Amino acid sequence: MSVRNDADLVLAAQAGDVASFEILYARYAPVVHSILLGRLSPADADDVTQNVFITALTKLESLREPAAFAGWIARTARNAAEDHRRRMMATAEIDAEIDAALATRGTQSEDAEAARALQAIRDLPEAYRETLMLRLVEGMSGPEISARTGLTPGSVRVNLHRGMQMLRGALGGSAV
Amino acid sequence: MNDDYLWDGSGEPDVDVSHLEALLGRYRSAAPMSNFRRVAVMRPRRRWPLAVAAAALIVVAVLGVLRIYTPPNRWRATESSGAAIVPHSILRAGDVVRTGAQGSVRLESPGVGTLDIGANTTVQLIESRRNRHRLALAAGTIHAKTTSMPGVFVIDTPRARAIDLGCEYTLTVSPGGGGALRVLSGWVDLTHGYQQSLVPQGASALMTADGELTVPVFDDAAPRFRAAVRDFARTHDLATIVSLSRRRDALTLLNLFRLTTSEESVILFDRLNQLVPAPALISREAVRDWRPAVTELWWRPIIQATGLIAIKKKKGMFDGL
Structure with missing residues (x-):
């Protein structure tokens, strides 16, 4: 069984095929998460990863070039991280969350x-x-x-x- | 240093890399995947095509409205066929509309109604104001259907003026200047100088080339009666008129007083009195010296007796009718 490329999955998802979007999620969640983890606390990175994909799904129809999904989702992740950071107070707070997270892991x-x-x-x-x-x-x-x-x-x-x-x-x- | 392990995990493990992998693996994404099916149901559909379509519809509608919109006091040529010359789609004062042998034009004015211009017709817009729309019919045929107040819509012909009293009528002017008026509903006041012919629904009147107006005569009257009425100013064939007149023709007889001699007026009075009894204030002798005021009170009972609808009047117009 051949692996469907991103463009096919995006087109299918744009047409309403959620399963295709879930495949895209599986492919790109690590990328998004790693981008976010480089900027946010681990807990926030997990949450914002979900938000990035929810946003992506709602705006997927605006993606004119389906093959460009990788770059698009990465940009979306970076923008989401910046938005989140603006909302959060400071690095100190992030560090505190890191510490708290570490305590449980x-x-x-x-x-x-x-x-x-x-x-x-x-x-x-x-x-x-x-x-x-x-x-x-x-x-x-x-x-x-x-x-x-x-x-x-x-x-x-x-x-x-x-x-x-x-x-x-x-x-x-x-x-x- | 060999980066194979760092690159793809092959080869001998790099101690630092494998240590960091073990150490940082705890930060790997741990959140469960969202329920995208629910999100998909809730996500907004692409609306721009709808918005574009809506905008296009609005533009088309606005253009359509602009195209068909006619200011209340203006006349717009809404239809034309065959050979027709229409200077402007919305006519301006002085514009002349001409049609050829197969031509026709429909003019419409929101405040007045429609005016169908037939073949071989020349019509000029003289004025169009709120209380006065006046056109000149030089030759040809027009058919007017109006909703305006009495006295607002006026057609001038070379030999008479037709004043609309809320009606539908056909007016024809021949090349010599004479013409015919046929009223389909309501009334038309046909005037020329001191002459006046109030023409009701179902009746006609003629304008002769020398400027005479015939009295109105119903189209369903006897042909000989109609001919006698038409030619009365020349033949004075009152006998035929009296003998063939019906109750419905009382209006025609009433209008004939302006053309009769004293002796004829008495005869006419007697016949009219048989058809629709004269009001008490109108005597047989009074009509010998006929003036409009003498028989004015007879109008109302005649109109009532013959089943005609009352004339729509503006204040001060046709007082006494």
Whole structure:
């Protein structure tokens, strides 16, 4: 059975086929989530991911070029993150949420280490940040990242390599 | 450093990468997928095609209204066929509408009604104001159907003026200037100088080329009666008129007083008195010296007796009728 491409799924979804949109969700939720996680707290990233796709579904008919869904959903995610950040007060609040979230997800030391690693990725340039989020948080491979983001495999490979290099430097020897 | 593991997880695991994978995996998206089916039901449908269609409809409607809209005091040519010259779709004072052998034009004015211009006809708009719409029929045939107040719609012909009293009529003017008026409903006041012929529904009157107006005569009257009435100013064949007159023709007889001699007036009085008894104030002797005022009181009972509808009047118009 052949894999339906994004354009076919978008056209079907625009015609009212929700199942097609659910496939798009499965494909792009990690991308959206990683974009959001680079800007928002983990809890907010989860919530806003859902909102991004709900917004996308309601506005899907405005997407004139179905094949451009990947870029469109990524832009939607970035805009949603900015909107959310404007509504939220400050980074401090986000950090507090991170801490709270960590408390429920693992041991205290692991939580702190994970929070440090996450913050280190957030501090990377956007291209590296999002690529590494997809690789290290969402568990996607380089080829999958390339397919979902529209970046060439070469660009993804460079982003991963340089991003990881910077991340190692940022975390020093202590956490990695 | 070999990036294979970082790239696609192949090869020997990179310790740092695998550690970070394990550490950061906790942040992986954990929220359940939304119920998109419910969202799909609620999502707004694309409305712009509807909006465009609605806007287009509005534009078409507005254009349509503008196209068919005629100011209340103006005349618009709404239809034409065959050879016809119409200077402006909304006529201006002085505009002349001409039709050829197969031509016809319909003019409409919201405040007056419709005017159908027949073949080989020349009509000029003289004026169109709120209380006066006047056109000149130089030649040809028009058919008017009006809803305006009495006295508002006027057609001038070379030999007479037809004043609409709320009616439907056909008016024809021959090349010599004479013509005929046939009223289908209501009344028309046909005047020329001191002459007046009030023509009711179902009756006709003629305008002669030398400016005489015949009295109104019903179209269903006997042909000889109609001919005698038509030619009375020349033949004075009162005997035929008296002998063939019906009760319905009382109006014709009443109008004949203006053409009769003293002796003829008495004869006419006697016959008319038989058909519709004269009011007490009108004596047989009085008609010998006939003036309009002498028989004025006879109008109402004659109109009532012959089943004609009353003349619509503006205040001061035809007082006494």
